[in-house]
Amino acid sequence: MKKLFSNLTFWVLTSITLGILLGHFRPDIALQPILDGPVKTRFMGQELTIGATISELLSGLFISAVKLFINPIIFLTITLGIVSMGDLKKVGKVGAKALLYFEVVTTVALIIGIVVANVIRPGDGVMTEQLKGGDISKYTKGATEFSWLKFFLDNVTLQVLVFAIVLGIILSRYSGREQVVALMTRISKYIFWGLHKVMLLAPIGAFGGMAFTIGKYGLGTLLPLAKLMGTVYTTMAVFIFGGLGLIMRSYNISLWGFLKYIREELLIVLGTSSSEAALPSLMEKLERMGCAKSVVGLVVPAGYSFNLDGTTIYLSMATIFLAQVFNVHLDMNQLLTIIGILMVTSKGAAGVTGSGFVVLASTLTAIKVIPVEGLALLLGVDRFMSEARSITNFIGNGVATVWLANNEKAFDRQKMAYAFGNVTESEDIKKDNLDPLPE
Template sequence: MRGAPGAAGRGAVARLPGRLAFLPLLLAIGAGLAFGLAAPAAAAHMHVLTEAFIRVLGWLMCPLIFCMLVDGAAALGRNRGLGRIGLAMLGYFGAMSLLSMVAGLLAGWVLEPGIGMASASAGGAALAQPGAGTGAGVVAGYALPHWMHLLPPLQANNLVVLALALPLGLVAGTRARTPFLGAVDRARNILLAAVRIVLWLSPLAAFGAMASAAARAGLASLLPLLRFIFAINLVSVLFVFVVYGGVARLIRLPLLRFIAFLRDELVLVAVTGASLAVLAPLSDKLERLGCPRRLTDIVLPFSYSLNLAGTYLYIAMALVFLAEASAVPLGWHELAVMLGVGLLSTKGAVGVAGSALATLATTAALLHVLPADSVAMLVAIDKTMKCRLLTNVLGHGLACIVLALRDGSLDRDALRSALAVRP
């Protein structure tokens, strides 16, 4: 609803934090790195800043996604023409999931990043030590404030939220405007404003994450994993430019300009390790690109659960890496089993800190071919896997543009205007 009153105001609000946050985020990264190297004992405690930021963000994002889904489902119920979006959306997400999983498995099989590594159990125990306790709320003797344990953390699966919100929205959409939908809309606006306020604290989260990482990560312990880090980043870049680039070419979208347009959101995701942190500003940016709000409110929440190409790439390559490091023989049959199990277990995995590792551990357990402790090998480097989150965010934005074009609601003039100038 590009002509709706206040739309320009919302865009301005979204642009202001992005512009002002870019430089502080970079300064926070540099300060965190220097502090971590100069005073590692003290810097190891700083991870609590990131932990608190993610916990508060998680408390806000769960109800925000619920409200967006209810509102979007109600629009589907009112306008049967929007039902076409659902089928196209599921088809597109399914194709991207399959492509990314296949690409990750084949890349790991060809590049063989885990060949020649030490025993998974021995290496895993050693490498897990620097990250011990991460995510449990206690870091190097420092604990989160007690009240924060009352806030629900971000979960690795939000399909329960989807299942609850969709029928409520569809039923409400079949009736005239109800007080329930009015309350949902007001709650959505309040939560969006709250998220933007929390995002002003992202430099503190970036400082804490970088200081803690610099204090904990020893080069000697990470050397055996550098090949895997290089491989997953290389494959992610290739996936973006080959697969996303192919889709962008089909819809006549300049991919490099699109990436530059989302640079503030990509930087924020890279330093916080939470792609949900950019849900609100990404929605505003997509509206400026010509995607109607009614469509992004439907597509984005589903995309954050079902369209995670970067996460699927990472999990697929990690499974092959762990199998090679554990000396488990891999052939076409084993790869096919990994593909099937991976496609099922990764659905609904949200791109936030720790979710990919949890999903990877679940997938490895379901396969019954990898040592139980092999996933611990990746704990020390899990937070460096920013490529998966960046790939996810680009995929979310591209999906909205593709589906808006498919729906016939994409404003091409707005798209050309937005990409012709600096956002």
């Protein structure tokens, strides 16, 4: 019993349950305003948001605190990884393989979404009278403003990735790099030490995130679009256990064992609806389970921008869903056009304010046969489906890293066996790392 109460996974799961109960039975408390409006600021390249309600404040503070660690961890991991790799040709090879993998897998996810939506047809019977109460102007405006330059300038993580790669290449050729590497290694230890402390607040963040979602939208909003939600969740489950499961099986690795290993991070993503909240922790766990630091450093940050399997599935299904709602028949040429557009625009979903909605709006605008106003139908349930998107994106990036590490023979199977067999012990190691660092 004592071990259970000291387990972070237990507390995150408990907090999610309590958040659902509070949001459902006492939404007045969950949505109690404490500020005049949301507060947004930027720090260390990350946009930090503090919500106006109690529940948003709890969730926002936790996510904002974790965001502060993302760019420093990505920078240090990539730079140190490239220096330790030594061979710059290998760096380019891993990067090229990663981008090819991302394009192939996200295209498969896109096709799966379109096929399933056409088979189940979740949009049939949905009444357009439900189009009300949603301001979609900011999404349509964002769709017209999208460009790859804007995508790069808005995506600080991508900028850090590029800078770290350049610095890593420079350091790998610098004769006095040992002292610089030693300093960066020590800084990295302190940053991860700080991250571990912040992660102890995960139950509070998960509680706030769930309380806000249920309190604002209510479980009743799910009923009109329950078929769409069920279809999206089922499709993503099939993709994870079918598609990603096969990828893991190609190297004789258990997907279920991997999911069990990262269960704590999955619950945090579920509670906060943000894959960012567990991104640094995922990178650390991938290294601990045997993936080379250099591969983790290149694949995870790049995947955060370009390997959005869950977002791709959602965008394809939402597009077909709205076509069915408005009785728009899409011929094969139009379906191929949708696939082509989403293959490009879905890559910008992580770097654009409004995320999937902006990309979806840009797709509908480009096709010109499905009314963009249909987005208002999805506003109420988008938050509930964002959890499925975030979890699928999160798992997809983990699987991509494991696959590429194996493909590059940069994977330690003994470490994996130990990590999978001692999940609770690895959580205890995390707690042990909270002790004061030696001077």
